[in-house]
Amino acid sequence: xxxxxxxxxxxxxxxxxxxxxxxxxxxxxxxxxxxxxxxxxxxxxxxxxxxxxxxxxxxxxxxxxxxxxxxxxxxxxxxxxxxxxxxxxxxxxxxxxxxxxxxxxxxxxxxxxxxxxxxxxxxxxxxxxxxxxxxxxxxxxxxxxxxxxxxxxxxxxxxxxxxxxxxxxxxxxxxxxxxxxxxxxxxxxxxxxxxxxxxxxxxxxxxxxxxxxxxxxxxxxxxxxxxxxxxxxxxxxxxxxx
Numbered sequence: 001x002x003x004x005x006x007x008x009x010x011x012x013x014x015x016x017x018x019x020x021x022x023x024x025x026x027x028x029x030x031x032x033x034x035x036x037x038x039x040x041x042x043x044x045x046x047x048x049x050x051x052x053x054x055x056x057x058x059x060x061x062x063x064x065x066x067x068x069x070x071x072x073x074x075x076x077x078x079x080x081x082x083x084x085x086x087x088x089x090x091x092x093x094x095x096x097x098x099x100x101x102x103x104x105x106x107x108x109x110x111x112x113x114x115x116x117x118x119x120x121x122x123x124x125x126x127x128x129x130x131x132x133x134x135x136x137x138x139x140x141x142x143x144x145x146x147x148x149x150x151x152x153x154x155x156x157x158x159x160x161x162x163x164x165x166x167x168x169x170x171x172x173x174x175x176x177x178x179x180x181x182x183x184x185x186x187x188x189x190x191x192x193x194x195x196x197x198x199x200x201x202x203x204x205x206x207x208x209x210x211x212x213x214x215x216x217x218x219x220x221x222x223x224x225x226x227x228x229x230x231x232x233x234x235x236x237x238x239x240x241x242x
Contacts, residue, residue: 139172
């Protein structure tokens, strides 16, 4: 048997690739923490969302995708990430909610945190804002279970995300935030497999203007070229058509 990492994924096992591949994986029937068969799933982008969406569909959990990400900068970056997510939701027949791009409110929320590091206080404020709005929508539309696709990314701190989600849900009696580890049992691997299969847009920074700035600064320090937005896709490279 291979060793199990702290994020719940298998590492070092010779059969991990085949056993957990999107083609071969036998999905278990997931059980929600509160027994609900409906979930409002906050989504950040198609690459992170697709594996989660597949898992929920296989478990026959009625899922609505809630796209609320005013952090994403600039607007054309926001639009392509959203449209890729819509494309996969339509493929699975899942409801999709395109919520407000209130970018000014996001800048107000993160004011004074412009130089915070990734996974720091600015990210917490960002997650809080997005999950609070997710919980507000859930309460208004009869959902008692929310979650997010953000946690599947190895670049994110899962404890930080779950803490923000639980705080947001706790504002409403009877609402739960599902802290399921979407990375485990090869989930992070299938995330990449599905992205290549679907040829999703491949973003190279978290989303906000500060992550774009810091990623480019890091690249320059390593004598690597700056990010070229809107041209990279999993499984191929190309340029968007008008």
